[in-house]
Amino acid sequence: xxxxxxxxxxxxxxxxxxxxxxxxxxxxxxxxxxxxxxxxxxxxxxxxxxxxxxxxxxxxxxxxxxxxxxxxxxxxxxxxxxxxxxxxxxxxxxxxxxxxxxxxxxxxxxxxxxxxxxxxxxxxxxxxxxxxxxxxxxxxxxxxxxxxxxxxxxxxxxxxxxxxxxxxxxxxxxxxxxxxxxxxxxxxxxxxxxxxxxxxxxxxxxxxxxxxxxxxxxxxxxxxxxxxxxxxxxxxxxxxxxxxxxxxxxxxxxxxxxxxxxxxxxxxxxxxxxxxxxxxxxxxxxxxxxxxxxxxxxxxxxxxxxxxxxxxxxxxxxxxxxxxxxxxxxxxxxxxxxxxxxxxxxxxxxxxxxxxxxxxxxxxxxxxxxxxxxxxxxxxxxxxxxxxxxxxxxxxxxxxxxxxxxxxxxxxxxxxxxxxxxxxxxxxxxxxxxxxxxxxxxxxxxxxxxxxxxxxxxxxxxxxxxxxxxxxxxxxxxxxxxxxxxxxxxxxxxxxxxxxxxxxxxxxxxxxxxxxxxxxxxxxxxxxxxxxxxxxxxxxxxxxxxxxxxxxxxxxxxxxxxxxxxxxxxxxxxxxxxxxxxxxxxxxxxxxxxxxxxxxxxxxxxxxxxxxxxxxxxxxxxxxxxxxxxxxxxxxxxxxxxxxxxxxxxxxxxxxxxxxxxxxxxxxxxxxxxxxxxxxxxxxxxxxxxxxxxxxxxxxxxxxxxxxxxxxxxxxxxxxxxxxxxxxx
Amino acid sequence: xxxxxxxxxxxxxxxxxxxxxxxxxxxxxxxxxxxxxxxxxxxxxxxxxxxxxxxxxxxxxxxxxxxxxxxxxxxxxxxxxxxxxxxxxxxxxxxxxxxxxxxxxxxxxxxxxxxxxxxxxxxxxxxxxxxxxxxxxxxxxxxxxxxxxxxxxxxxxxxxxxxxxxxxxxxxxxxxxxxxxxxxxxxxxxxxxxxxxxxxxxxxxxxxxxxxxxxxxxxxxxxxxxx
Numbered sequence: 001x002x003x004x005x006x007x008x009x010x011x012x013x014x015x016x017x018x019x020x021x022x023x024x025x026x027x028x029x030x031x032x033x034x035x036x037x038x039x040x041x042x043x044x045x046x047x048x049x050x051x052x053x054x055x056x057x058x059x060x061x062x063x064x065x066x067x068x069x070x071x072x073x074x075x076x077x078x079x080x081x082x083x084x085x086x087x088x089x090x091x092x093x094x095x096x097x098x099x100x101x102x103x104x105x106x107x108x109x110x111x112x113x114x115x116x117x118x119x120x121x122x123x124x125x126x127x128x129x130x131x132x133x134x135x136x137x138x139x140x141x142x143x144x145x146x147x148x149x150x151x152x153x154x155x156x157x158x159x160x161x162x163x164x165x166x167x168x169x170x171x172x173x174x175x176x177x178x179x180x181x182x183x184x185x186x187x188x189x190x191x192x193x194x195x196x197x198x199x200x201x202x203x204x205x206x207x208x209x210x211x212x213x214x215x216x217x218x219x220x221x222x223x224x225x226x227x228x229x230x231x232x233x234x235x236x237x238x239x240x241x242x243x244x245x246x247x248x249x250x251x252x253x254x255x256x257x258x259x260x261x262x263x264x265x266x267x268x269x270x271x272x273x274x275x276x277x278x279x280x281x282x283x284x285x286x287x288x289x290x291x292x293x294x295x296x297x298x299x300x301x302x303x304x305x306x307x308x309x310x311x312x313x314x315x316x317x318x319x320x321x322x323x324x325x326x327x328x329x330x331x332x333x334x335x336x337x338x339x340x341x342x343x344x345x346x347x348x349x350x351x352x353x354x355x356x357x358x359x360x361x362x363x364x365x366x367x368x369x370x371x372x373x374x375x376x377x378x379x380x381x382x383x384x385x386x387x388x389x390x391x392x393x394x395x396x397x398x399x400x401x402x403x404x405x406x407x408x409x410x411x412x413x414x415x416x417x418x419x420x421x422x423x424x425x426x427x428x429x430x431x432x433x434x435x436x437x438x439x440x441x442x443x444x445x446x447x448x449x450x451x452x453x454x455x456x457x458x459x460x461x462x463x464x465x466x467x468x469x470x471x472x473x474x475x476x477x478x479x480x481x482x483x484x485x486x487x488x489x490x491x492x493x494x495x496x497x498x499x500x501x502x503x504x505x506x507x508x509x510x511x512x513x514x515x516x517x518x519x520x521x522x523x524x525x526x527x528x529x530x531x532x533x534x535x536x537x538x539x540x541x542x543x544x545x546x547x548x549x550x551x552x553x554x555x556x557x558x559x560x561x562x563x564x565x566x567x568x569x570x571x572x573x574x575x576x577x578x579x580x581x582x583x584x585x586x587x588x589x590x591x592x593x594x595x596x597x598x599x600x601x602x603x604x605x606x607x608x609x610x611x612x613x614x615x616x617x618x619x620x621x622x623x624x625x626x627x628x629x630x631x632x633x634x635x636x637x638x639x640x641x642x643x644x645x646x647x648x649x650x651x652x653x654x655x656x657x658x659x660x661x662x663x664x665x666x667x668x669x670x671x672x673x674x675x676x677x678x679x680x681x682x683x684x685x686x687x688x689x690x691x692x693x694x695x696x697x698x699x700x701x702x703x704x705x706x707x708x709x710x711x712x713x714x715x716x717x718x719x720x721x722x723x724x725x726x727x728x729x
Numbered sequence: 730x731x732x733x734x735x736x737x738x739x740x741x742x743x744x745x746x747x748x749x750x751x752x753x754x755x756x757x758x759x760x761x762x763x764x765x766x767x768x769x770x771x772x773x774x775x776x777x778x779x780x781x782x783x784x785x786x787x788x789x790x791x792x793x794x795x796x797x798x799x800x801x802x803x804x805x806x807x808x809x810x811x812x813x814x815x816x817x818x819x820x821x822x823x824x825x826x827x828x829x830x831x832x833x834x835x836x837x838x839x840x841x842x843x844x845x846x847x848x849x850x851x852x853x854x855x856x857x858x859x860x861x862x863x864x865x866x867x868x869x870x871x872x873x874x875x876x877x878x879x880x881x882x883x884x885x886x887x888x889x890x891x892x893x894x895x896x897x898x899x900x901x902x903x904x905x906x907x908x909x910x911x912x913x914x915x916x917x918x919x920x921x922x923x924x925x926x927x928x929x930x931x932x933x934x935x936x937x938x939x940x941x942x943x944x945x946x947x948x949x950x951x952x953x954x955x956x
Contacts, residue, residue, distance in 0.1 A: 146837075149838050150838075153779075153838055153868070153870075154739070154741075154779040154782065154783075155741065156741025156742065156778060156779075238782070239779070239782070240738075240739050240779060240781065240782025240783075240784070241782075243738075243739055243741065243779070244738055244739070331738065332738065416840075417837075417839055417840055417841055418837050418838045418839070418840070419838075419840060420838070420840045420868045421840055422840060422866055422868060422930075422933045422939070422940055423741060423742060423745065423777075423868065423933075424744070424745060425744075425745040425748060425749075425932065425933055425935070425939065426939075427939070428938045428939065439938070554938065555938075
């Protein structure tokens with residue numbers, strides 16, 4: 001097949017990029033080579049629009065063992081243990097084929113983690129769908145949930161937390177972000193950097209088929225009406241093979257055979273071989289006839305671009321081929337020596353004894369395009385003036401009912417009950433809490449993880465929104481008694497070629513950077529997903545933040561369920577009454593404008609650290625951060641989970657009652673303390689200048705607000721628990 | 730007391746079972762599906778998971794694996810064999826216990842705590858238990874137990890029903906049935922009561938930080954009965 005500018009454009013490359021390829025190669029590439037360039041230079045693999053901005057994120061810290069640039073980030077959790085974790089998007093394929101798209105998203109992220117030698121110990125996910133009224137929403141949700149469950153359950157890795165939202169901006173582009181945490185010994189971490197000459201390059205796992213060809217390119221473009229035709233670009237997952245691959249890899253990793261290992265994810269054999277060679281500053285030579293194929297007559301082009309799942313590329317020590325083969329035979333997996341490392345610094349491919357491609361590795365990697373895209377700065381919207389008459393007409397109970405049963409607040413049990421969240425026998429906080437928590441097997445330690453996003457805030461003001469998501473992740477970890485360590489981010493945006501969308505990206509990243517720097521909560525891994533866009537309509541900017549923290553003594557873990565009658569509930573942090581962009585404003589007042597709540601990083605840090613101190617001293621019986629929906633939603637959830645009531649007396653400040661209960665001011669928590677400890681707790685809070693006030697006293701049943709509004713626990717439960725299962729039935 | 734846990738390709742509750750058995754005093758060995766011989770054991774456990782990916786039919790391929798010949802012989806000679814979840818599905822496929830396990834009624838995987846009522850304490854598994862209702866945990870997609878009318882009569886007549894899904898008070902009603910299984914059946918014995926297959930996972934209920942502690946009660950009692 002002849003290659004020209006049009007072929008390049010058909011491969012998703014721009015004319016300039018094609019010219020650059022010809023210049024760098026000093027010739028026209030052949031079709032296989034063009035395929036390789038298109039796979040390496042697309043947005044998904046090259047980060048060409050985002051690299052410049054991602055560089056600004058704080059990625060270092062005392063606890064960081066490995067930051068971005070490897071298969072996943074690694075943090076130190078003491079005693080020689082480390083946690084490997086990352087979040088990744090699988091948005092485009094999940095819209096086209098929800099079950100397989102979501103399933104392979106989960107499979108891919110688990111592979112990223114065990115490639116580094118870590119056994120996956122927890123999965124999380126952040127999934128976003130269009131309006132519940134949209135005709136596709138129900139099927140997409142069902143398919144995605146089945147896909148996530150189908151893969152994770154079979155692997156035997158618990159899904160311990162997640163987030164689900166509905167917003168019409170996702171009508172044409174749903175988001176599926178999957179996150180995995182793995183546990184590894186600090187001295188047994190594996191990397192993808194190849195080293196040494198003439199080392200055997202081996203292929204293990206599933207056979208290569210024609211599925212997923214151009215998957216990464218498809219994920220680097222907007223959708224149009226022909227999107228259904230792209231089904232063949234979606235990969236098909238086989239969790240059973242991945243389970244075998246996991247066990248076989250960990251068995252091989254226990255020895256000393258492996259020099260480098262890289263999973264074949266986006267852009268398959270192409271990106272895995274090139275990344276290993278590039279990091280090792282080496283060349284790599286592959287005989288494509290040796291690649292195990294499951295279909296006949298596959299061409300070099302297809303073999304290189306297939307995104308068949310459950311495959312790994314390994315550079316072995318010389319002479320270890322037999323040891324390795326024995327292990328993969330035991331697990332019934334394909335094993336083939338397909339090439340070797342060379343000092344040519346080229347990637348060289350052979351097929352039927354003929355050379356079929358030869359490209360200098362540095363051209364593909366270091367010379368890949370990088371764009372400083374134009375972007376538009378956003379302004380902080382003006383505050384709405386909401387009249388007291390409007391608010392005074394509302395009845396608290398009616399509002400609470402509507403807010404608690406809103407699709408973005410209500411219980412997501414229908415979803416997480418379909419995920420095995422207890423396998424491995426170490427899940428000590430299940431989904432539905434502020435963070436999921438798993439014990440580090442056989443120790444007193446536990447790891448907490450949470451995944452968050454606030455697209456509405458990011459849409460209203462990206463800089464504030466970016467900060468807020470990091471702060472919320474931090475609060476969710478604090479609320480279970482975990483010391484926050486680091487984050488991973490999945491940055492879901494529209495087209496970077498549009499100035500508004502690029503502006504949203506740049507400013508969200510800036511906000512994330514500011515918050516993570518201030519909170520000493522560095523970014524250790526992540527991924528960018530652009531082009532979440534159908535024709536001209538993009539999604540609301542949706543950075544998902546996955547936070548990880550450590551609980552040194554798991555018996556000190558905190559949950560949100562109210563524990564004891566007559567205990568007091570305190571509000572930590574100040575309630576200013578910020579209603580703009582709150583769920584209340586959008587659903588009750590139908591007001592979509594205005595600025596998001598301000599994020600005060602000093603208060604976030606100070607309030608969070610003080611609460612950790614109170615938890616450590618044993619004063620906190622339950623805790624919950626106040627986020628979407630505001631104060632009354634937060635305490636309702638604590639009542640529902642603890643099956644207890646509360647008598648609330650609003651403190652006599654000037655804010656309107658409705659604003660007080662439904663505002664979404666940041667930096668706030670609710671904590672339960674024993675009356676006898678109040679004096680000491682107050683002393684610590686005052687000493688640290690933490691704003692606090694009493695919300696109320698825990699009772700046997702009923703929520704009583706200011707002596708005039710009564711809501712029974714059963715009513716609260718019915719508001720909170722029913723929406724999703726009804727919607728799906 | 731010696732126990733063996735069989736690992737099939739795709740088993741994923743084998744480690745959890747190993748941890749539980751050891752915690753309550755068993756000396757446990759992990760046995761590979763491709764081995765011929767069972768080690769000397771007082772109890773053999775087929776753990777949960779997705780053996781062979783649950784392709785073809787859950788438990789079907791595992792039931793034909795090499796080690797299962799020894800397990801079947803061991804069971805036929807009176808040895809204690811317990812199948813949990815996928816292990817139960819494997820037992821059904823071997824014919825050691827009657828019936829089949831269909832897909833859950835609502836076609837969804839279910840992971841949650843359930844209550845089960847013991848029906849028969851005249852066996853090595855539940856003898857001497859001072860509770861009739863246990864809180865266990867389920868996590869499965871195919872736990873909808875089904876058998877023919879004749880089989881049902883036969884297993885009732887022979888007291889082969891081990892546990893029923895129920896509520897906290899022990900009421901066995903449709904609304905407490907998580908997966909649509911016939912008569913709320915959660916676990917059954919073979920005729921001789923030395924083979925037990927059940928969907929719930931007692932190994933996930935073995936300390937207070939987890940879903941509960943009724944698994945501890947079960948295992949403590951089990952090892953005492955075997956001693």
